[in-house]
Amino acid sequence: MMVLAAGDVSPGLLGFVVVALIGLALYVLIKSMNKQMSKIQVPHEGEADDDKKAK
DSSP states (O other), X not given: OOOOOTTOOOOHHHHXXXXXXXXXXXXXXXXXXXXXXXXXXXXXXXXXXXXXXXX
């Protein structure tokens, strides 16, 4: 085991856990965003023109 000098600081287990949780949260948020983006229906050029003519 390595002994740290008085002025040395190490992130340790807590630092790893915080970074791991941020990474996990990022993964979940990106997955959720992709799910929501796939629900969006963008009209094509021809469909938009047909809607304008009908009104």
